[in-house]
Structures are given as structure tokens and as C-alpha cells.
Amino acid sequence: MFGFVLRRLAVVIPTFLGITLLAFALIHMIPGDPVLLLVGERNLDPEFYKAAMHRLGLDQPLYLQYWHYLSGLLQGDLGTSIRTHEPVVKEFFTLFPATVELSLAAMLFATPLGLVAGVVAATRRGTVVDHGVMGAALTGYSMPIFWWGLMLIMLFSVHLGWTPVSGRIALEYDIEAKTGFMLIDTLLSDEEGAFLSALHHLVLPAIVLGTIPLAVIARMTRSAMLEVLREDYIRTARAKGLSRLRIIVVHALRNALMPVVTVIGLQVGTLLAGAVLTETIFSWPGVGKWLIDAIGQRDYPSVQGGILLIGTMIILVNLLVDVLYGVINPRIRHAR
């Protein structure tokens, strides 16, 4: 198992380099620069501009800038935000728990529901239930997140008044950020009702963010189950006299999980992309919103660092998925 993880890690290094190059190239391709955007074009003193660009190292050729960036990275330095003069890493990890909390909640909503929906659809193939579930999944998958989010806010927050419109917690609470996870922090604090308020705020964004993964997981589970249910070992299980439930859950689902876990892993990327929109709709103070602001301000170090860190997260999740394969599928675990 250890060798397995090591081999997977070796593949990560070129991916990592690729991300830095791509992030660097893309952000520098956008017209404008941080100084221009901070000061504004109209009252810009050319001398001041020159000095500022020099101070930020932006007057150097691009390949040199990239080189400095890389050598900084190797020393564990992701740079300093041009806007706030705070280290990028610090900014990122202050906001990251909010995004993780939202993403986890979304997956917690999407995974069990998607699995159940997929299994139900597969076992009732061709029936009204199957068509209903798959129709809903297709609708969910095609739903533009921002529109869906606004519709849900209209219905649940404005009309029904069940959930708050935005933010992570009601204003009356002042929660000390010990872990950055609001649900945990509220539990640690002794403020009454804070946890419920945080939970209340989390529900709608989580549903919005989880909608697409839910649809993808349901569809994937269904097709994987349909494939597995045709296998010879399912016939064997039936010939043993096992109950239908045991055949589906123990014998079929375990084997159908392989592609589903892959998809769940891939969804993490979608999730972080979706988080940008969801966080913007719900004013959720996470890295998605932070990244959008950084791009707007051409805050090169923040954008590069943010993308790199998010990329790393995705790589790590995929690594985890690879390891999970081994757990689910003994054939992979034993392959040398």
C-alpha cells in the first residue's frame, strides 16, 4: 500500500509544475496590472508607476518572474498579496475552511442521496421511478448554478422564510474562529443557538452546490449498477438464495462503487469551481469569492497561489481516490 501511494505521488510532480505554469501564464495574459488597477489610469504618475512596478518585480521579463516565483515556491513561499500585503498562504487558509465546510456539506448531501437514487433507478429500470429519477438528474445536471441558487433563495428564503439569504451565521453571534469550520466553532463556543444558526445558513448553499454532483453521482451509480447486475456473480448470489436487498447492497453496490468513487473524486474539481459561483450568490466568505476578487485586482501572487493550492487539493483528493480504489478493489491492491 505504501509503495502504491509513493508511485502515485511521483506522478503528481509534473502535474504540479503544469499548474504553476498555467496559472502564471493565464493571469499574466489578462490585460492590465495591479498597480494600474489600484491607482487608476487618470492620475497615474509615470515615475511612481515605474517605481511601484519595480518594487513588485513586475518590470522584469516574464521568464525571470516565473523563475523567481518557482524558486520561492520551492522554499515554501507562495508570495505576498499585493492588495493586503498578507502572505497568500495565510489569506488562503483563513478562508479555505469556509469553502471546505460548504463543499463537504454539499457532498454529504449529494453522495448518499445520489447513491440511493442511482440504485433505486437501476433496480427499477424502465419503470416510471427510473425515468423520474433520471429525468430529475438530467435537469439537475443542466441547471445553471447561479439561476438555481437564486430560485431556491426566492422560494425558501423570500417566500417561505425557512432559510437565511446569505452569510455563514446570523449577525448576533460573534464566533471565535478556532478551526475555521463554523459548525465546529459554534459547538466550541458557548453561545446558545449559534450552531443551529450556522446549520441553517449552510443548508441552502450546500444544496445548490451539491445539485450537480448529486445528478452526476445518481446517473453514474445507475449505469454502474446496471452493468454489475448483469454479472455472473450476481446470478451466483441469487442462486445462493440471498435476499434481494443483500444482493444489491453487498454484492452489486460494492462492485459498482468503483466508477462512482472516480466520479465523486472528479466532482471535487467541479465543486471548487461551483463554489466560486455559490459563494458569490450566498456571500459565503470562502476562497472562491476571494479568488474572484483577486483576479479582478490582478493580484498575481494571490491568484497564482490560490490556483496552485486549489490544484493541490484536487490532486490530493484524486490521490485519495486512487488509494480508495485499492480498498474497494482487491485486484488493484495486489497489482504490482
Added chain:
Amino acid sequence: MSLLEIRNLSVEFGSTVHPFRAVDGLDLTVSRGEIVGIVGESGSGKSVTMLALMGLIDAPGRVSAERLIFDGQDMLAMSARQRRAILGRDIAMIFQDALTSLNPAYTVGFQLCETLRLHGGLSRGDARRRALELLEMVEIPAARSRLDAYPHQLSGGMSQRVMIAMALACNPKLLIADEPTTALDVTVQAQIMELLVSLQQQHDMGLILITHDLAVVAEVADRVAVMYAGEVVETSSVPAIFDTPRHPYTQALLAAIPEHSKGAERLATLPGVVPGQYDRPHGCLLAPRCPYAKPRCAEARPPLFPFISEGYTQEINDLLKVRCYTPLSDSGEPSHV
């Protein structure tokens, strides 16, 4: 009393308007300690018959029968739950491709214990001990370590042994072996057959052996049913059926054994293919391919006729039935009725 009695079993697939009869009016009886071979080419309905017996035909497949009696119980009247209680305990089945018939995600021990715990109500420890005994019974070397092996770590012959151990876990009264050796090497085939037959005798089981390997049937079976396009065309005893086949299809099947074509440039074949859903003849299903077909063969489907041969004992004559208007005589020529 026979262990299994099937009368007029039919299995249909497809729409109710234009159904495809995979099995049509099949009769079969099996007694304890008896080996019955079911022979026929691919698509003749051998496996479907057995799946129907076990209640494993899913909708839209439809199963109907006049009688389906197993061990004195009417299986037609049973609920799905009652049927499941019999499956794996009193009726067990092994399949053609053992490698794919074992669940790749679980160890051999897990899959063995599952049956034991379900039907035997054994505790975890007892089930494991019994599983080990079973693996030793099917002569798997290093049985203890195999308990924790996954199916992909086993060879084809080894996994078929595991399948046999699993099938015999609860001492079934009837074992259905669906092409148990087809996917195996020739040398392993012989070992597995030998094992199956010796276990069958030890446990006094009824054994239904589905195969297209006539040599295997000739060696081990007591009786044979030959199937063609979902119908039994001849039932007979061994070795009578091999000495003097009465149905033209059986004759053609035997002639197709390579050893029978020694010296010939080409192997003997029966031209044409098994009729499908849309080209099923109105009369005898074999008529379009039969070298002896007469006009009347195309008019109406022949029933299973009893056949009396003076050279046979009463016992053999009792078993012998042929679905042919002009069954073959001792010399292999069609008789003229």
C-alpha cells in the same frame, strides 16, 4: 418418488403478442443419486430451463409450468421468500465460468461463509471452520490460506472448485451443473468432473449436468435429455442413446463429434442454424435442417412419442421418448410409419 418433477415447463421472452419461447413444454424428472445429462447446442434452452427452475428468470421473461415439484414441495405455489430458502440449501447450482461467477470484491471465505450463515445459521467461527472443511473436501491445496484469497488470485480450475464447495455447503439434494467444465483446460476438466461425480455419489445428490460435451455425458450420466430450440427432442438412457440415437438431431449431434469423422476431410455438420424468434417453423423445429424431412414434418409439430425397440430391456424402453414422426431404426435409417 422422484426428487424433481417438471412437467410442461415453458419460458417466454419478449412481448406477449410475439413471444419467443426459449423453453417449450419441457418435461424432466430427476431422482436422488441420479445423474441426468441435458445436451444441446448453444441457445437450445438448457440453461434457461434451470434458471427457470430456480426462479431466476427476471421479467419480462415469463415462466409457466403444469407441475414443478421438488422434494414433495410444489415450487409453483411458493412465495419468493420460500423459494429463496430452498435455493443454495436444497438446490444448488454451479456455472460455466467460475472466474466471473465469484464476486471479485470478496474473499473466498466470505463467499463460502455467506451461504453457510444464511442457510445453516452458523456462527462466524463455525462457518469459517466449515468453509475450511469444504475447501479441503474439494481438494484445494493450502486450503487455509485460500480462505483469505480473492477470486482473481485463483486459477480457473481452483475457482470452479470453490464454486463446487460453495454449492455443496449445505448438502443440497439437487445440484445443477451448468457447463461446469467448458471454460477449463482439458486436463482440469477431467479432474473437475471426477470430483463432481465422486461428491455426487458421496452425498447421494441428484445431479443435472448441462453440457454440450457428449463425451462427458457418455461417461457419467445415467439418463440424457437432448434439447433443440427449447424442446426436448429425445430422452434416453446411457449408453443406448450413443449406440442407437433415435432422433435425427441426436444422430447429427453424435456425428459431429470429431472422433467420428476420422479420415474424413471435413467434419460432419448439420447445415443451417437453430431457428430464432422470427423463423420458427410451424411444424417440427428441425424440419428445415433435417436430412430425412417429409412433407408432414413441416405441417404439425410432433409430440414426444414413446419408442419401443425389441433389442432393449423394458427399463430402457420406458425411458425412451422421441419427438419425431419417423424415428431412426437400429441401422440409423428413418422408419416408415
